[in-house]
Amino acid sequence: MKLTILIHCPDQSGIIKAVTTFIHEQNGNIIYLDQHVDKEAGVFFMRLESEFEDNIRLPEFKKEFKKGLEEKYQMKLGVYTDSVRPKMAVFVSKYNHCLYDLLSRYKSGELLVDIPFIMSNHPDLNYIAEQFQIPYYHVPVTKDSKETAEERQLDLLNEYNVDFIVLARYMQILSSKVIDVYPQKIINIHHSFLPAFAGAKPYHAAFERGVKIIGATSHYVTAELDAGPIIEQGVTTVSHSHSIKDFITKGRDLEKIVLSQAVQHHVARKTMVYNNKTVIFS
Amino acid sequence: MKLTILIHCPDQSGIIKAVTTFIHEQNGNIIYLDQHVDKEAGVFFMRLESEFEDNIRLPEFKKEFKKGLEEKYQMKLGVYTDSVRPKMAVFVSKYNHCLYDLLSRYKSGELLVDIPFIMSNHPDLNYIAEQFQIPYYHVPVTKDSKETAEERQLDLLNEYNVDFIVLARYMQILSSKVIDVYPQKIINIHHSFLPAFAGAKPYHAAFERGVKIIGATSHYVTAELDAGPIIEQGVTTVSHSHSIKDFITKGRDLEKIVLSQAVQHHVARKTMVYNNKTVIFS
Amino acid sequence: MKLTILIHCPDQSGIIKAVTTFIHEQNGNIIYLDQHVDKEAGVFFMRLESEFEDNIRLPEFKKEFKKGLEEKYQMKLGVYTDSVRPKMAVFVSKYNHCLYDLLSRYKSGELLVDIPFIMSNHPDLNYIAEQFQIPYYHVPVTKDSKETAEERQLDLLNEYNVDFIVLARYMQILSSKVIDVYPQKIINIHHSFLPAFAGAKPYHAAFERGVKIIGATSHYVTAELDAGPIIEQGVTTVSHSHSIKDFITKGRDLEKIVLSQAVQHHVARKTMVYNNKTVIFS
């Protein structure tokens, strides 16, 4: 049985020894270990994968961890197994490229999640949901209906026990009512090299500025628009000969790759968040 | 004899035919031609290289051009030969990596310019000037002395007949008194992926924001800080494991490459500026 | 009406003038022009896009071209309109990522072709053909059946009037019987940075060699395996920490992007082939 373990605690001497000794005592064989110290914040982060005898019991393991490490080092623990696939909801508007990309990876077995439903404020992409036989909920969002719409969204997320949400070019801003329920569990793709060109129409703004490189940024959604912890960024070159339409076309491929990589990092438990920044383990 | 010809004019039908016919009539053989139309602005840009009989006379050529094309198409012409090397002044402060890079390219014959002098607000890099046997002028700049300093700078630039200026990590802001004399002739390197992190300490700001890619931007200097037409940009990946110091180290190589490429484009007459954007011909 | 015109001929003085004058005489307005001279081979290549009055007649245009340019300059002409979508057959084996990528671009209207059918030596990907409602022909290929299989393939290609073929990870080698019928019209994706690791199992070979970058290469198929004219290449970094499985996973995204870009270049008539090399216009 393989466990993926994420730990963070105030930085101090002897932590790695303490953790590896603990794993050893639980008869675990460490097959991957990476660690990071944020020296400014004085915080220690660790990700490890360890194999255990099949009869290890998680509650017991956690209890021992608590006794041995949590109290002494103020360590926070996350333990994950591969046996349960996380449930991922996908929110879209009208653009289909990120949705197609995620669904074909899902269907191919490349993306190890369950996708209980797709949610959209428009009916346009229903045909893709049908192609992949996934429920599609059309929840229109207008200025006036936003509150009701978000309640409906929360009901659906709750009903399907969704673990995390991917905004695959969902052109609506979520209110804190939704964000607060899914902290560091909503992944957005923004079509610029953040922090440049936050907000609406970033390709137009990039074209206007005459940049020679455009980008895409995937980040966890926080209350402040396009300002959450960055998970992944990608870029591609452009020139004077490219029109805004060319920017958009070139950007689509970037968005797909960057978003899917961020989702993969999240699913593989390779992300930790601290001070609005991410640690992305290799 | 090879001429490099830059043309721009309001876009209209028949321009390429008119220009190529004109070159043909002057017994020129076009060996390179590239053109670009800014559809929004309605402006046509062209760069061509053409070989002529050695006895072509430039004043005559320009006169014919004026008669045949300038008036009819409101065409603006720039004609350049390789026989005269442009004079490039280099301004530096204390960082030496861009200076070393430019001088070693210059010394190797890779950069086809003359460098009449190096100017700095600090004495620190004088030793490099000595290594390469180039005059080094130390002109201190303080809040109070800035005006006098810029007069001294202008005197030197004038005295040496400088054609263009490279700010190779010159940590001072030039006033419009200098900028206005060298429009689109001052090349700066900014150590961020503009427009992100304009102004001071961009690596610190990038670190703070937790970006996964850092960049460097070379641009023509205009009155507004870090907002001039972008000539070249470059990027490199970073991760949570990189400190600010690592950003700075990785950034140095970017800055060198991006700045030298921008300078090469400028020297090869491959840049045209319009609406605060550049056309960079291949 | 917009025409895309591809020309090549022995290099000589005055060609651009001659062509642009011809277009002008046909009342064409050139909206794009790019040219290239292969100095070693002494060959001139040109691609131009020109708008014409709607009543231009192609046979007439070609006749005038022949009279005015073909004979004098030994010019070869290709003329294309956007009004007819090329017919593209897709050959696959068992890997689905390139197929999904092409079909989602096709379905989105990003890829301006018709796809009359998908051909495979295995039945595995039939479900994707069904998702996208495209005929799927399963033509098994064994050592003994190869000849019959290729006859069946040629029949299908002929029956559907296929213009070009995309080998989207088709794990069979085509014989010259097929290749000769579609010269420079069969696009393959090879999962290495050619010419490194031609042939079978390139990711394994790359892993074995300990490279730090892996690549993918799209090329026109010729009689010699993996040695045809290269259309597009892409790369991504790897490290000692990546297993062969990781190489394959990272490679999939490369393959998709590189193949789709090559197909887009081909469809947009931006490719010309000479001496087993390509000119790819911007």
Added chain:
Amino acid sequence: MKLTILIHCPDQSGIIKAVTTFIHEQNGNIIYLDQHVDKEAGVFFMRLESEFEDNIRLPEFKKEFKKGLEEKYQMKLGVYTDSVRPKMAVFVSKYNHCLYDLLSRYKSGELLVDIPFIMSNHPDLNYIAEQFQIPYYHVPVTKDSKETAEERQLDLLNEYNVDFIVLARYMQILSSKVIDVYPQKIINIHHSFLPAFAGAKPYHAAFERGVKIIGATSHYVTAELDAGPIIEQGVTTVSHSHSIKDFITKGRDLEKIVLSQAVQHHVARKTMVYNNKTVIFS
């Protein structure tokens, strides 16, 4: 006092715990730890940086290590301090770009080595050695004089106690007489994306093949030409419009960056070699 420790041994359970416990017992505080397991070869690699009380004595430390870990786990140990700068000899022929790059990094304090001398089979770059005030030995190499020349080289390397050699575009093949004395201590830069275009004139071969990307590869020199363990690779895009001369120009910047990064990895003790491949720690 900071020690950098490199360890490798047959892979088995409990190693990380054993090493971190050992460091802890020696009153060390681990500030960096990274590990890698080559599953095929069954070998465990670890790099760690640890701070110790200033009065730690290396011989004692090594003795304890031997007693506690070497025997039990067949562990091989390398221990390094920053207090002694490695001595790096630079071999060149006529190209100056890599030499200029290394020396300016050295002079700037970016490259933490001592450079006792530069060795060349040509006198051409003596002027650079003079600029940087480093001894320059001109040792001509012809078919007949090769043996004598290598003896002279070995004498110089020995006399100056050189730790490792950088072939900064040294256009001669070293015989095993030299290579055997400096195993995994001679770093070469080859101007192609190995294993493509090994041997002479790689840019010409790349041009001939019509590639769309060119590369540079830095590797440890082994008896087989251009086949040693790869340390670092870099690439840049090219197109049909680039001549061989353009390839060479673009390649120069690649070569400089790739070589200097490889040298930095080596100096920082971030490289381990196994089965003709490298582990490059972050």
